[in-house]
Amino acid sequence: MTDNNKRIFGYVRVSSRDQNLDRQIESLKQYVPDERYILADKSSGKDFDRPAYKALKMMVRPGDIIYIHEMERLGRNKQEIKENLEYFKENGVCVRILNIPTTMMDFSGFESKLQKMLMEMVNNILIEVLATMAETERDNIRKRQREGIDIALKKGVRFGRPRKDLPSCWQEDKKKWQAGEVTAVSLMKKYEMCSSTFYNKVNAEKEK
Template structure:
């Protein structure tokens, strides 16, 4: 049985130190890492981990969003681990590591399902806030319908990935400065601040 640790940050400019500090505590046998958006499942470290693990192994992450930020992708990855008969330990969900395998799996499934409910509820709230904002802007005659390039729902794939990197960094606080973050994702500071303002408005 091997204890395998997986760590991820969203961009090459971010560091893994906070997650990897846990490795020494748990004495992991193997470490796999990625510096890539959690929206993309095509990650070399993640795939190498799945090639490495065997029945009876344990995979540990500091939080579920290190596997992915997308609920459906998390469901998919958790099921892949189940299919390989590999246990998943999530550090910030101690209920998934009680020592009783049946209880641990039940709690993990429940938490993943709860995440799905929360994610769907949050998407509904965001869409409702957007609808209300558009209606108010139209009422004031200031609505501009041109779609934003850097947004979660942008039709521009590169724009979506840039937005996700900024969102991940801002929500986790894992960046040294906004100026450096802007350079890492290839934006001007003005563009970065506009994205951050939208993120803050959506999370009020």
């Protein structure tokens, strides 16, 4: 907490639980005096339904400052990022983004209102441009992935787990099950199948 009672927070996020937050946290430590005020989420940025982010919005007060490592940590959708940045602005909370240097500047030292307005305009333009570029790049990545998958499928490449051929005794055991001599559960255990796989195998053979 600063001398004028402004609190300083940090927010970090990765999109999956096996990813590491250390790099982002380390980058914020020089700006956030108390590491307990660095809130972290391990979830997708496709929406803002994230526990730590929700808690952050409830905790901050007018005059507080939030540091984030990069703008993309707020989400993947440009419109949602802009709406949330506007939310903090309307509530008197300053958001500083490490990879947008102009957001790191303290406007309180500017004597002229015109200077403040110009810097805010520059920030808004940079955020708009960078958010658009990030969104476009993600769209291009998804498009390239989809094209690659389609090409692979045409070449006969199979995705997912390799198909496991059943032993010759499967047909005999299946007839016993159909006759009520053995249970489906016992065959699932014998062939190490889950229930959906078992019934998919049975139904697929019916359709042949």
